[in-house]
Amino acid sequence: MTLLGNKEKIKIFVAFSYDAQDKPLTDKIIDFISKDEFGFEPYVAINHPEVAFLDAQIQKNIHKSEGIFAIFTKRFTATETNGETFMLPPPMVISETSFAMGRHYNVKKKACVGMVEDGIKINSRILGLIVLRPLRLIPFNREKILNKKGYLGKILRPYLISFKKEITNEITKKAHPYVQSNLEKIVYIYEDGTAISEITSRIIIRNANDFQGIDHIIFLNTPGKVFPLFDNMLKCMPKEKPQEFFFSSLLKRINNDEINEPFDIIERENREPQKIPFTLKIPSQYISEGGFQPSDTIDYQYAWSFPNLYRCQKSDNGKIFFDEIRAQSTYGELEKITLKLAVEKGFKFSKTPFLKKSSSTDDLATFGTEFPFDNIEKSVIYDTYSYSEDNFFGTLKAEWSPI
Numbered sequence: 001m002t003l004l005g006n007k008e009k010i011k012i013f014v015a016f017s018y019d020a021q022d023k024p025l026t027d028k029i030i031d032f033i034s035k036d037e038f039g040f041e042p043y044v045a046i047n048h049p050e051v052a053f054l055d056a057q058i059q060k061n062i063h064k065s066e067g068i069f070a071i072f073t074k075r076f077t078a079t080e081t082n083g084e085t086f087m088l089p090p091p092m093v094i095s096e097t098s099f100a101m102g103r104h105y106n107v108k109k110k111a112c113v114g115m116v117e118d119g120i121k122i123n124s125r126i127l128g129l130i131v132l133r134p135l136r137l138i139p140f141n142r143e144k145i146l147n148k149k150g151y152l153g154k155i156l157r158p159y160l161i162s163f164k165k166e167i168t169n170e171i172t173k174k175a176h177p178y179v180q181s182n183l184e185k186i187v188y189i190y191e192d193g194t195a196i197s198e199i200t201s202r203i204i205i206r207n208a209n210d211f212q213g214i215d216h217i218i219f220l221n222t223p224g225k226v227f228p229l230f231d232n233m234l235k236c237m238p239k240e241k242p243q244e245f246f247f248s249s250l251l252k253r254i255n256n257d258e259i260n261e262p263f264d265i266i267e268r269e270n271r272e273p274q275k276i277p278f279t280l281k282i283p284s285q286y287i288s289e290g291g292f293q294p295s296d297t298i299d300y301q302y303a304w305s306f307p308n309l310y311r312c313q314k315s316d317n318g319k320i321f322f323d324e325i326r327a328q329s330t331y332g333e334l335e336k337i338t339l340k341l342a343v344e345k346g347f348k349f350s351k352t353p354f355l356k357k358s359s360s361t362d363d364l365a366t367f368g369t370e371f372p373f374d375n376i377e378k379s380v381i382y383d384t385y386s387y388s389e390d391n392f393f394g395t396l397k398a399e400w401s402p403i
Helices: 023-033 056-064 091-103 142-147 151-172 230-235
Strands: 010-015 040-043 067-072 076-079 085-088 111-117 137-140 178-189 195-205 214-219 247-254 257-261 264-267 275-281 297-306 323-328 334-344 349-358 375-378 382-392 395-402
Touching (some): 010 023, 010 056, 023 067, 023 151, 067 091, 111 151, 137 142, 142 151, 178 323, 195 214, 214 297, 230 247, 230 264
Parallel strands (some): 067 111
Antiparallel strands (some): 076 085, 178 195, 195 297, 214 275, 247 257, 264 275, 349 395, 375 382
8 A cells, every 4th residue: 555645635634443354445445545536645554553542643644634534344343222233443443533523623624524334323422423513424335345346436436526625625715824712792882872892802823824913893783873984993092981982902812921912903905884804913022933833822802982882762753673783703613602791870771682693604694583691790880791602603693672
């Protein structure tokens, strides 16, 4: 079995059994995967020791691969509590596949496909592949692969073509240089409708060479309101209860190093009346000599104000309307999202704040049914409505209606 060294080939990690009884089968499958027509370079261990852990070379090969191909052969017989028996694959194959998917979960999408020998249930729980969604595995017959001409090509060729297309699309799509892992958005609303939005977030670097700064957009969902010049917002100092617009930012931490200094801020192109795209640039004095590395974390905050943004009473004709705020995942699934609405005493509701969710991040996202906040904390100045959710992707929206 020869490993292809062409740099243009797509590197994939192959998880499979190294048992002598499986070698004729796995050799034939890997040789087929290695055909030039598919353009794959499989990562396999030439001398695979009998180890009970994932050694450094295996982990390195998984990290460098663009996709995972697993070959689940029969190894053990298992019995359910109801007496039903079925076959299980080698634990090491499950471990390698689970490690590959879990290690890059939320950081980098790794395509994962594979083959399951007849007699093994194709089931996430039974295979222990709970982070693999969807479970895309094709069944195979051992005897037919070894002895029936054309059988392997018939079942595997279309599958590999689709697998290559998926990986190629991901590579071509150019991975974003970072992912956002945590997001907390607090919106303070004062009695006169003035609002301050305060966003606290963490990103994880995944492509350090392309990292130039943190991109964001501040946006309005209130009809008839538009932003002033961004430069004017940057010139104003933040106030506890502003009577004018402001924008401020704070680089809080890089990994474990406390910074607590402002960013360099650049307004990007394609500004709209209700949207301002901008980039938070890391000041050069806080970038180490070697630059950023994959898995570096950056904690930061930015805030902006808008005087009299929200309406404090119904329209003149008595029509009921709703104001809203939104928070959404930016690049991939968030480990945790928190949305808080701190309302000054004196601001009255005809319908108190409630939440809606969407699995989309589009401006025209469709939202589900309303549901309540987790908690309402009352203090002398504010009533604070809060909601948190783990493993969130999409848009979270709070709505309310004034008296």
